[in-house]
Amino acid sequence: MKKIQTAGAIALAAALCCSALRAETLLQVDASAPVAAPTTGHLKLGASVSPKGERLAVNNQYLSLNGKPWLPVMGEFHYTRSPASSWAAELQKMKAAGIDVVASYVIWNHHELNEGQFSWQGNRDLRRFLQLAQQAGLKAVVRIGPWSHAEVRFGGVPDWVVNTMPTRQNDAQYLRHVERLYAQIGQQLKGQLWKDGGPVIGIQIENEYNLTGPGKGAAHISTLKGLAHKAGMDVPLYTVTGWDGTVYPSGEVTPVFGGYPDEPWGLPTTELPPKETYAFRFDSRVSGDLGAQTAATARGTAETDIALTPFLGAEYGAGLPAMYRRRTMVSSDDIASMLPVQLGSGVNLLGYYMFHGGRNPLGEHSLEESTASGGYNDTPRINYDFQAPLGPDGQQREVLTKLRPFHLFLQSYGSQLATMTVRKPAAVPPHPTELTTPRYAVRSNGDSAFLFVNNHVRQYAMPQFSDVRFSVKLPGGTLTFPQQPLTIKNGDYFVWPVNLDLEGTRLVYATAQPVTRFDAGTQGLVHVFSAASDQPVELAFSAADASFIEAPGATRHEVDGRVVFSGFKPGTSPVLTIRKPGQRPVQLLALTAAQARNLVTGEFAGQPRLLLSDQQLWIAGSHLELRSAGDARLRLAMFPAAAKTPQGSLALKAAGSDGLFQVFEAQATARQPVASFRQTRQAQGALPIMKGGLAKAALQPIPEAFSAAAAWQVTVPKDALQGLDDVILEADIVGDIGRLYSGTLMLDDWYYFGPKWQIGLKSLGKALEQPMSVSVLPLRADAPIYLPREHRPDFAGQKQVAELRAVRLIPVYRLSVRP
Known part of the structure; x- marks a missing residue:
């Protein structure tokens, strides 16, 4: 093939020559070792096959769904803390945010405030909540306690229990009441379990449990699991929280982990040192102190079970509560920057606490955690906002838009990532408070990999790393990229692919983050990437594939048997198209970071769509719903284009196109009520x-x-x-x-x-x-x-x-x- 020299290529060559004269920072990772095969059969879990023949399984590395590795996103939403009339829309909003599994505590004293008087009506109707979750396309994990914490009075255990008997142990009187509670929950879950065709795939037993001694420890967790099973709660996955020295019967349950960007339960009245949640972990899954209210006396089971269980998350903070003595405020980047770290550390279930804020039920009794009732913390009597991505009234926060591109990435590429092993860089920070060493990791399987980088630490400025390139040693050879050295600035965080399969064409690397893979039917396949606002995009392919690639307006440079395309302008038009004989075209879309944050995927008018809107957008059955706070003008863009103009509750008009996307606008009657x-x-x-x-x-x-x-x-x-x-x-x-x-x-x-x-x-x-x-x-x-x-x-x-x-x-x- 003839080598084409353009003015852009000459400029790039000159830049590479000049960069070679500067001191280059080469960040190295050895990812050449083979990946161990997963082991199965040692975890004693429950019924894993649905009536449709769908199978959910667990091995020591990852979850699988119908035989395919599965890396889902889970978000906590407490049904008793939100009006029942809002559940359907709020669950649909979570689905549109890229959530796959909704988790919720069953808070005991929200259901049995007085002995023997259970309430499962209104906003306590667990069965209806789960039915609506399934209608929204969500699976569910039910956290049955009996002790929840959840910033609730006595951890959710009713006063009449706390005042009368020992709790959180194999006390006969206590277990009788727990058995009755579990029987009530079992009735609510009847027909809602995975084996029955329902959404419930998992049960969490107890919470933050590290008590040891007679009638406690692993024996108590084993007893609770037996009571749950007796109550009919037979599910593919039984979990316990794995931090703060947790104890459980190995093989009977699977630990889940978490991490928060601050400690609102902490004691300091000043800023904390840099948190561990911003530093990659290579030898441990426990991300520091998560605030268990009991003290461990020995090393927990989760630490000794690392080789036996997958790295699953349940409580990565999507926000933080304000507690009386310590009121922490987090930015959207404080939260989103944790994602490359957790995924790059090996997490294979990304679980958030809380994803949806709420309020404690109103009543004559105060149900919040407080020091007045012996709690460790003081919390608001009613408010449980948590700075969550979805507020108590369903309002979408900026943090949701920063998280969603990662969720879409996991939906499209998570099956590949789940099988990949974490690879430790040649140099890592000696401890989480050291801020001068670059923070990055690789997960790989064979020659395919993802690079994870984080240069954001809450409340601390990270250094700028200039003239950076990465060197990843793979079984097929060492890949050094990008061609043009980059600058990693304070606050940067991203995920880049290495040797990503684009429907038979290998993308050697991209300096843009994969967001989603989209099948547009006869119009071909679209891989959507997110470009950082000031980070140049390079897309590299093997020279053998170059003749099939159309990249009008891009700079093209051949080096080391690869063709590197650069000079792209991110936006809503394809930057590159791959056309191979006998195959559908494959287009690469490099959205701006702002556009990627506004992207939602879902079905409309009988066809999957890419949807863009500045407004809060979700899918409700056959409808699209848009919600705008403060702005009466609403705008929606979709790809592929609709065969006919949709109808709207407001006058909807076609507004041309924006790259691949068909645009519609509506104008509500502006109102400005004044208080x-x-x-x-x-x-x-x-x-x-x-x-x-x-x-x-x-x-x-x-x-x-x-x-x-x-x-x-x-x-x-x-x-x-x-x-x-x-x-x-x-x-x-x-x-x-x-x-x-x-x-x-x-x-x-x-x-x-x-x-x-x-x-x-x-x-x-x-x-x-x-x-x-x-x-x-x-x-x-x-x-x-x-x-x-x-x-x-x-x-x-x-x-x-x-x-x-x-x-x-x-x-x-x-x-x-x-x-």
């Missing part, structure tokens, strides 16, 4: 914050201390919701604790820590008919609590602050699109 507020009570002097409790740290003020709170009457127009899907009431408070009331009924509460406090008016129902008020307990300047430094108030020499700075109503518009 007013006036102060009705001045703040009084707040009492000094006491210390004590199990943590010997700051305690939430006692109820009588709230007499010092300032108060404001808040007036919302009676027609605020007219013509809208919802209205978000947003309060900008500065103080210690805010509370929202309808008359004397508390609707929500909030620990101040920076973000504005939000609550959806639609969820309030008849409470809107009563006068509403906001109270703010003053925050003392000497409060021994942690607040993010950027949000610690300026006290201006005053001893305390209690302010309601603004109240805003954010209109939420909705567009339903049908074929």
